Amino acid sequence: MAVIELIQLSKWYGEVIGLNNVTAEIGPGITGLLGPNGAGKSTLMGLATGQLGPSKGAIRVFGGSPWDNPRLLSRIGYCPEGDPFWSNLTGHQFVLFLAKVSGLHGGAARRAATQAIERTGMSPHAGRAIRGYSKGMRQRIKIAQTLVHSPELLILDEPFTGTDPIARHELTHLFRELAAQGTNILVSSHVLHEVEALTRQILMIDHGRIVAQGDVQDVRRTMLDRPHVIRVRVDQPRKLASRLAGWEMVTGVSVPEPDTVLFETRSPEAAYERLTTLILEDGLTVREVAAADESLEAVFGYLTQRSAK
Amino acid sequence: MTTASTDRVHQYQRWQGTLGKTHWTWPAIVVSGINLSLRHSKTRILLLTSGMPALTAVGVFYITSLLESVVGTEEARGMYDFLNALLHIDIRGISQLAEFRDVLWRSTFLMMARLQMIWVLIVVARVGTGVIANDLKARALPIYFAKPVTPATYLLGKWAVVAFFVALVTLVPSHAAFALGIALTGGPGTWAQVFTLAVDLTASGALVCVVSAAVILALSSITSDQRYVTVAWVAICLLPAFAQAIISESLPADSRMGWLGCISLRDDIVIVIEYLLRIRQGLAATSMPAERFAQALGSPVDPSKAALVLGALTVAAIVFSWRRVVRFSRTAATV
Numbered sequence: 001m002a003v004i005e006l007i008q009l010s011k012w013y014g015e016v017i018g019l020n021n022v023t024a025e026i027g028p029g030i031t032g033l034l035g036p037n038g039a040g041k042s043t044l045m046g047l048a049t050g051q052l053g054p055s056k057g058a059i060r061v062f063g064g065s066p067w068d069n070p071r072l073l074s075r076i077g078y079c080p081e082g083d084p085f086w087s088n089l090t091g092h093q094f095v096l097f098l099a100k101v102s103g104l105h106g107g108a109a110r111r112a113a114t115q116a117i118e119r120t121g122m123s124p125h126a127g128r129a130i131r132g133y134s135k136g137m138r139q140r141i142k143i144a145q146t147l148v149h150s151p152e153l154l155i156l157d158e159p160f161t162g163t164d165p166i167a168r169h170e171l172t173h174l175f176r177e178l179a180a181q182g183t184n185i186l187v188s189s190h191v192l193h194e195v196e197a198l199t200r201q202i203l204m205i206d207h208g209r210i211v212a213q214g215d216v217q218d219v220r221r222t223m224l225d226r227p228h229v230i231r232v233r234v235d236q237p238r239k240l241a242s243r244l245a246g247w248e249m250v251t252g253v254s255v256p257e258p259d260t261v262l263f264e265t266r267s268p269e270a271a272y273e274r275l276t277t278l279i280l281e282d283g284l285t286v287r288e289v290a291a292a293d294e295s296l297e298a299v300f301g302y303l304t305q306r307s308a309k
Numbered sequence: 310m311t312t313a314s315t316d317r318v319h320q321y322q323r324w325q326g327t328l329g330k331t332h333w334t335w336p337a338i339v340v341s342g343i344n345l346s347l348r349h350s351k352t353r354i355l356l357l358t359s360g361m362p363a364l365t366a367v368g369v370f371y372i373t374s375l376l377e378s379v380v381g382t383e384e385a386r387g388m389y390d391f392l393n394a395l396l397h398i399d400i401r402g403i404s405q406l407a408e409f410r411d412v413l414w415r416s417t418f419l420m421m422a423r424l425q426m427i428w429v430l431i432v433v434a435r436v437g438t439g440v441i442a443n444d445l446k447a448r449a450l451p452i453y454f455a456k457p458v459t460p461a462t463y464l465l466g467k468w469a470v471v472a473f474f475v476a477l478v479t480l481v482p483s484h485a486a487f488a489l490g491i492a493l494t495g496g497p498g499t500w501a502q503v504f505t506l507a508v509d510l511t512a513s514g515a516l517v518c519v520v521s522a523a524v525i526l527a528l529s530s531i532t533s534d535q536r537y538v539t540v541a542w543v544a545i546c547l548l549p550a551f552a553q554a555i556i557s558e559s560l561p562a563d564s565r566m567g568w569l570g571c572i573s574l575r576d577d578i579v580i581v582i583e584y585l586l587r588i589r590q591g592l593a594a595t596s597m598p599a600e601r602f603a604q605a606l607g608s609p610v611d612p613s614k615a616a617l618v619l620g621a622l623t624v625a626a627i628v629f630s631w632r633r634v635v636r637f638s639r640t641a642a643t644v
Contacts, residue, residue, distance in 0.1 A: 046451075049451075049454075049455040050454070050455070051451060051454050051455060051638070051639070051640070052639070052640065053639055068459075070457035070458065070459055071457065073455060073456060073457045074456075074457040076455065078451070078452070078455035080451040080452060080455070082448060083448070084447060084448045084449045084450075084451055084452045085447055085449070086345075086443065086444075086447050086449060087447070088345070088348075089345075093341075097337065097341045098452065098456065100334075100337030100340070100341070101334050101337045101338065101453070101456045101457075101458055102334075102456050102457065103333075103334060103457060145452070155455075
């Protein structure tokens, strides 16, 4: 049975189209929702969490409409994009409050908040005000509030944004664990390798339309001839660049800024995996690792053209 | 279904149980709102000082009870003057002072209500102006409305936060003064005479809570900038009062009794509280001469107009906030 069904679903904001006559089924387990910025990912997630009403068609989650349906929403955990925080709260207060709003009370709410915070690795920082958190910490505390009431479906909008490689690895591990326990996850990203590390099932959308759906390997094949550029902001860029230059999978390395290394690879997933190990071994301080090229957008363009044909 | 498994799966504990009913999420919003506001020392100091009118009232009760025992003597003169200055009720020459106890208490609570309006203005400006505006500023609505929170539970929770603090500066001190007054001035005898006042005080306090919380919710839902909400709230409270004072100076007395006499939110609340406290009926039931009666309370003001203005304002504020919050809930992902 499909967890989320999209039935000729359209959503427009005035003259701007968010989703355009989309019909699809999102099955159990983890599904990656891929698309460039402005593709309609957040619109789809807003519709799935009952925060937006369809302009046309219907969306069903667990067989019911999420619109005006608080009982159904208590089965969903939503991690929105951006920083929706009351920054004067501590991480623990934030998660505890949202546990209570989700329907937990007293000791059960406290226990659930503690477990969710622990699970996202935020226990050491839970007593600090959120305004002092780094971007990665904010992402993790946001994910903790998503998990706190043990929902059956997690809807995660760009959960890896701003996280360092280690946090990304831990979150990936956590989402896999949850999926193994029966939680369904819809995770959006505009970076393909992030989703690939989680699942093979993807749904790609662009300009409000589905351009590909199914196994990620099929999509991946269209990208094989296109090198990926990865940007690393690090304290010792020259040291990192010299190490990267020795890798077979790396086809080019440059240091365009004093704290930035850019490298090209045709095997991004393997490169990310090895990069994490290298950072740990060499004790480098990394501030950011991100895809710097537009290759995914190029694939979306290719897929869009193909589907138009 | 994904069947991946890791070693840590078996170590992962998560909460298991039954979630509460979805329409009972509003108390969580209330408790959180109260706790957040109480974290500010200025708010706590403000709440502590809100007991001052109540202490004054207790002082008046104590003096009237002393006066009953020294009535007609030289010692009583200063007490008469004090009460006359404070309550505008001239009770000199009246030997059966116990007959006036109920009406003196009611007048004292009216005086107290007038003073409490200052605390209501400030406490609402402190804790109420950001009640929705801060959620808008923090862009927290997608998180709220992705939870089992409906516009009704959200609005009820926010309203109750403001109403709680308004009750802390109105209802709570009034009832505390009432209880202390009874304890200090004779116990059961006094209680038997004034017990109906407890109900009237509750109604008066509830009126202030409902009106002020509804108005500030509407204002707070307009913008994400709390400063603008504060300016609007202070303007709504003070400007009509200034305008009314100017109008009162320039118009004949009978013109002031109509709708022009009802443009001040504060005055409207005081007029309705005066009606709820039944002071005029109380004084009419005593042996006070008619001229002193008129001196004490002034010309009668029709409370129905003030009540109508307050009712209309409250309903308009609730409808406005409701429409705003429903809109937020249905566009939360894009707010």
